[in-house]
Amino acid sequence: MNRAAIIVAGGRGTRMGTPIPKQYLEIGDKPVLMHTLEIFHKFDQSLDLILVIPENDFSFWEELKDKFGFQVPHQVVAGGKSRFQSVKNGLGAIDWDEGLVAIHDGVRPFVSKEVIGKSFEEAERTGSGIAVVPLKDSIRKLTDENRSFYQERQYFRLVQTPQTFDLGKIRQAFNVTELHHFTDDATVYEHQGWQVSLIAGNAENIKITTPEDMDYAEFLLQKSKT
Ligand SMILES: Nc1ccn([C@@H]2O[C@H](COP(=O)(O)OP(=O)(O)OP(=O)(O)O)[C@@H](O)[C@H]2O)c(=O)n1
Numbered sequence: 001m002n003r004a005a006i007i008v009a010g011g012r013g014t015r016m017g018t019p020i021p022k023q024y025l026e027i028g029d030k031p032v033l034m035h036t037l038e039i040f041h042k043f044d045q046s047l048d049l050i051l052v053i054p055e056n057d058f059s060f061w062e063e064l065k066d067k068f069g070f071q072v073p074h075q076v077v078a079g080g081k082s083r084f085q086s087v088k089n090g091l092g093a094i095d096w097d098e099g100l101v102a103i104h105d106g107v108r109p110f111v112s113k114e115v116i117g118k119s120f121e122e123a124e125r126t127g128s129g130i131a132v133v134p135l136k137d138s139i140r141k142l143t144d145e146n147r148s149f150y151q152e153r154q155y156f157r158l159v160q161t162p163q164t165f166d167l168g169k170i171r172q173a174f175n176v177t178e179l180h181h182f183t184d185d186a187t188v189y190e191h192q193g194w195q196v197s198l199i200a201g202n203a204e205n206i207k208i209t210t211p212e213d214m215d216y217a218e219f220l221l222q223k224s225k226t
């Protein structure tokens, strides 16, 4: 069965606030994005890897690859104005029609190989495999009247990536006008009336988003080496 992974890194990292977008910041010995590509390559060396970055960053990425001697084979595709558009561009770059595709945030370098494997297995079985984790904190729902209500947290999950799909189905799902609530790929798939299948993610699989995440990322990297 054909298998690909689209690593989306077409964002600007405004919440991180660094002059260089967060996907290119170094943790340990190399940029975040290189750690992410490496884990997918280690998972399966025959996986087609598609990296989506802003077109303006293409030459910068070439410089980074030279500087860090980065050898993981991958195809580079231009990002879009939103994550939805970046994923859509990535889907368009796959040159086969039947198989499975994992969609993963470039800024989640600590996904485990086990989670990637489970997401592919579930997508092969049911059409989709979405990594999620339980909540650790209590949660409250806010209302427009400035009130808040208790919610039963066992009915909620935090959604991660990878989100892995049957390629034909996810291509069909992305062939729609973008809606504001399409913050992830599961939501786009679900918009077709199809139910998504959840799998257990790993707690370390954080999305590097704000400056304090960089310190935690360094800690996680060191921990993974011990
Ligand atoms: N036009 C975009 C926007 C986001 N992403 C990617 O989607 C992932 C999750 O997005 P997020 O963490 O929100 O990244 P940014 O959009 O870069 O961050 P911010 O919202 O703080 O600007 C990231 O790997 C990001 O690069 C993308 O490929 N194309």
Ligand SMILES: C[C@](O)(CO)[C@H](O)COP(=O)(O)O
Pocket: 083, 105, 159, 160, 161, 183, 184, 185, 207
């Ligand atoms: C896809 C995602 O990482 C799942 O948690 C998340 O929805 C991306 O959201 P963002 O608005 O791009 O930060």
